[in-house]
Amino acid sequence: MRSILVVEVMGGLGDVILALPAIHALALSHPEATLHVLTLEPWHVLLERDPLVGEVIPLAGRDTAEVRRAVEDALDRIRPDLSITTSRRHGLPGLLEAAGGVAVTNLWRSPPPDQLVDQRYVELLALDGVIDPRYAGQPPRLALDPDELGAGRELLSALVPDGRPAALLVPDSGMAVKRWPPRHWVRLTSRLLAAARAPVLVAEEPERWRELTQAGAVRAPRLALRQLAGLYAAAGEAGGACVGGDTGPVRLATAVGLRAVGLYGPTVAARYGLHPRHGVNLQGLPECPVRQPANFTEQVCWWDAQCPLTEGNGPACMSHISPEEVAAALGIG
Known part of the structure; x- marks a missing residue:
């Protein structure tokens, strides 16, 4: 893995925080890769000082055309070996799957009623073989500087x-x-x-x-x-x-x-x-x-x-x- 793209455009502050364990597990599982995260403004600031994230790509618009354009631009520029989306809206699964490389496009499949969403993300990434299972189970954490x-x-x-x-x-x-x-x-x-x-x-x-x-x-x-x-x-x-x-x-x-x-x-x-x-x-x-x-x-x-x-x-x-x-x-x- 040389580059990884995570697309998190679910829409809310809480959604970005729920994605943090998966984002960190990907970075720790592939320390040689650059991790890029495309997410919505203003929540993108939560990742800007994270030492495990190589690039944060802020997205101001939220309609389908703007989201697709931003994801297409990121895919063309980064050409990721691995791409992941937490959302199945906006036709994102098709975009990622057509871009080449490995794509994980459904982190919502068959959710049990008693498993936390952030832990479900990580479990599915481990089952798909794209993260090391030892990084599963960690809570969300945000990096602050002194x-x-x-x-x-x-x-x-x-x-x-x-x-x-x-x-x-x-x-x-x-x-x-x-x-x-x-x-x-x-x-x-x-x-x-x-x-x-x-x-x-x-x-x-x-x-x-x-x-x-x-x-x-x-x-x-x-x-x-x-x-x-x-x-x-x-x-x-x-x-x-x-x-x-x-x-x-x-x-x-x-x-x-x-x-x-x-x-x-x-x-x-x-x-x-x-x-x-x-x-x-x-x-x-x-x-x-x-x-x-x-x-x-x-x-x-x-x-x-x-x-x-x-x-x-x-x-x-x-x-x-x-x-x-x-x-x-x-x-x-």
């Missing part, structure tokens, strides 16, 4: 000057159906304060969650992705933790070593949860009759968060996870 970690420590010290362990609260989600109720966040904030923990609100839309700051949470400033990763890493060093739903920023926290409690309602924690080395997954309402583990986007609640079990008053599966359950997972009882 300056980024130093800046994270400074920010953490400013947010929590008394040195209490920080609990970074991540209530936002791109899908309303994945959001934990505000009243639960407020109760958890009170429990954290009573246990001498420092609740820190990390949110793109902090005004939506003003109840948390009114309850005593400190608001973190809006940060670029790698700055946020630095804050997470510093909090992890200081014995902190993170709480949030099935969302990219929570996965980012675990990728830099911050222990997290993941709140899973409409999606299945056994499949989309956090790696057990770095997180605890809480599944709300496991017996939900409308959940479709094989294709959660077809659930009646998915797009508008209108839960048929509560007559539209918020997702029952998310409400089912109690603040007391989260507090116990954080070790504060």
Whole structure:
């Protein structure tokens, strides 16, 4: 192997992080090869300082024509001996298979219901003989440089000057159906304060969650992705933790070593949860009759968060996870 191309255009921050174990396993299995990763902006910055990645190819556009053009250009320029895609959209399997070399174009085949997505990727690459099986099982990890970690420590010290362990609260989600109720966040904030923990609100839309700051949470400033990763890493060093739903920023926290409690309602924690080395997954309402583990986007609640079990008053599966359950997972009882 002289060159390897990984195409990761699933679309989200969390998708890039889920691909990290496979990306690193490929680099470690073929140390003599240059590893190229084509992925979407702005998530490409997560790979820019990774010592195992030779080139990051950012893609701004997301429609099929733009994705195909970018992949075709990369294939023509790199002429990879091995090409891999995590997505089967945009006609990518056909493009990679027609380019010559070895192509792995289906990392979604026959998924078991209880295997994490990132681990499934690596297992299939091992079964296909393109990575060394000894690199399977590793959790996602993001490389930070000393300056980024130093800046994270400074920010953490400013947010929590008394040195209490920080609990970074991540209530936002791109899908309303994945959001934990505000009243639960407020109760958890009170429990954290009573246990001498420092609740820190990390949110793109902090005004939506003003109840948390009114309850005593400190608001973190809006940060670029790698700055946020630095804050997470510093909090992890200081014995902190993170709480949030099935969302990219929570996965980012675990990728830099911050222990997290993941709140899973409409999606299945056994499949989309956090790696057990770095997180605890809480599944709300496991017996939900409308959940479709094989294709959660077809659930009646998915797009508008209108839960048929509560007559539209918020997702029952998310409400089912109690603040007391989260507090116990954080070790504060």
